[in-house]
Amino acid sequence: MKTEDLINAIAQDAAARTMPMSWRLIFAVGGGCVLAALALVATIGVRPDIWSALGTWRFDAKLLSVVAVLAGAWGAVRHLSRPQGDSRSALFSAALPMLVAVVAIAAELLSAPVATWGQRAIGSNAKLCLVAILGLSLAPLAVLLATMRAGAPRSPSLAGGAIGLLAGAIGALFYAIHCPDDSPLFVALWYTPPIAVMAATGAVLGNRMLRW
Amino acid sequence: MNEQELQWADLMRAANRGDTDAYRHLMAAIAPALRGFARRAFARSGLGVDEVEDAVQETLLALHLKRHTWDERQPLVPWVKAIARNKVIDALRRRGGSTHIPLDELSDTLADDRNSDSGQAADIANAVSHLKERDRQIVVAMSIEGASARDVAQRLAMSEGAVRVALHRALKALAKTLGSGTA
Numbered sequence: 001m002k003t004e005d006l007i008n009a010i011a012q013d014a015a016a017r018t019m020p021m022s023w024r025l026i027f028a029v030g031g032g033c034v035l036a037a038l039a040l041v042a043t044i045g046v047r048p049d050i051w052s053a054l055g056t057w058r059f060d061a062k063l064l065s066v067v068a069v070l071a072g073a074w075g076a077v078r079h080l081s082r083p084q085g086d087s088r089s090a091l092f093s094a095a096l097p098m099l100v101a102v103v104a105i106a107a108e109l110l111s112a113p114v115a116t117w118g119q120r121a122i123g124s125n126a127k128l129c130l131v132a133i134l135g136l137s138l139a140p141l142a143v144l145l146a147t148m149r150a151g152a153p154r155s156p157s158l159a160g161g162a163i164g165l166l167a168g169a170i171g172a173l174f175y176a177i178h179c180p181d182d183s184p185l186f187v188a189l190w191y192t193p194p195i196a197v198m199a200a201t202g203a204v205l206g207n208r209m210l211r212w
Numbered sequence: 213m214n215e216q217e218l219q220w221a222d223l224m225r226a227a228n229r230g231d232t233d234a235y236r237h238l239m240a241a242i243a244p245a246l247r248g249f250a251r252r253a254f255a256r257s258g259l260g261v262d263e264v265e266d267a268v269q270e271t272l273l274a275l276h277l278k279r280h281t282w283d284e285r286q287p288l289v290p291w292v293k294a295i296a297r298n299k300v301i302d303a304l305r306r307r308g309g310s311t312h313i314p315l316d317e318l319s320d321t322l323a324d325d326r327n328s329d330s331g332q333a334a335d336i337a338n339a340v341s342h343l344k345e346r347d348r349q350i351v352v353a354m355s356i357e358g359a360s361a362r363d364v365a366q367r368l369a370m371s372e373g374a375v376r377v378a379l380h381r382a383l384k385a386l387a388k389t390l391g392s393g394t395a
Binding site for chain 2: 001002003004005006007008009010011012013014015016017018019020021022024081082083084150151152154212
């Protein structure tokens with residue numbers, strides 16, 4: 001077949017409207033959040049003292065740290081969904097928000113007596129934290145992977161890793177409103193591993209599923 | 213950014229709003245540039261240039277099927293280059309060539325290669341023959357015969373919408389067959 005003939009057929013398909021990638025990602029993140037929220041409510045639920053917790057700086061810093069990671073990962077995903085997206089600015093976008101957590105940790109170390117650091121870091125619910133963040137991240141990961149298959153990432157594994165990070169941050173955000181441990185030390189010690197596992201899982205899956 | 217690049221971006225924006233004529237013009241303008249790029253890449257990696265047109269057609273299909281990954285506020289040409297680079301590297305890899313393509317190579321040459329006429333390609337003919345019979349009829353009518361969706365709908369006693377849906381699905385299937393190297 002001649003190329004100009006193929007162009008005839010492609011041109012006619014301009015009538016098939018297509019949603020911009022950034023909008024698709026908005027729907028995917030929104031859908032992932034809804035699924036994670038439903039999973040949270042259906043299983044472990046929201047902590048009973050949520051309203052008074054919202055007035056404490058540690059709880060707010062916990063949410064803010066996770067939201068910052070989520071926003072940074074989202075930026076990286078948007079970037080990496082495009083064929084010309086360069087990995088350096090995506091990595092910068094993903095890494096920068098982690099400074100919020102660093103600031104929270106510094107505040108905790110300055111305000112809490114040294115003798116309590118260990119107990120604050122160990123917390124009361126570490127095992128559930130690991131399992132629940134992974135569990136709440138699964139549905140968002142599936143939705144985001146399906147959406148990213150419409151993308152054109154230059155590096156499928158990097159794009160998959162960013163998607164895993166984003167899914168892990170969504171899972172962490174919803175787990176955070178159940179989690180009774182608010183110390184930034186606890187968050188750094190126990191939220192990081194499951195989110196990292198999700199990022200690694202995303203990278204492996206992306207390498208297999210996001211080629212185009 | 214030169215005038216031609218701005219014009220291409222305008223055409224793509226019009227295409228995104230369903231303007232088939234703008235889209236045809238754009239694709240026809242991009243194809244020779246892709247051909248020049250692919251030809252050089254094939255030659256440099258030690259492959260014969262007789263399969264270049266397969267890579268050109270695969271790239272055109274990818275540009276079409278991934279067009280929503282172009283952000284309308286950004287320049288079009290870097291996006292086209294990135295898709296082309298990815299697809300041509302794939303094509304080289306499948307044929308066992310070396311795949312080192314500096315991006316600069318493409319940036320110098322994407323805009324001004326007009327010395328080539330549109331070639332025939334074997335892979336896509338093969339891929340078309342693997343389509344379901346109805347889809348194959350639709351693709352052949354709309355490509356080689358240049359028929360409109362309405363013509364084809366009347367001929368095959370289908371609705372125009374069904375023809376459009378089938379065309380879109382068939383183009384996706386063609387891209388997939390070409391990309392897998394089984395055509």
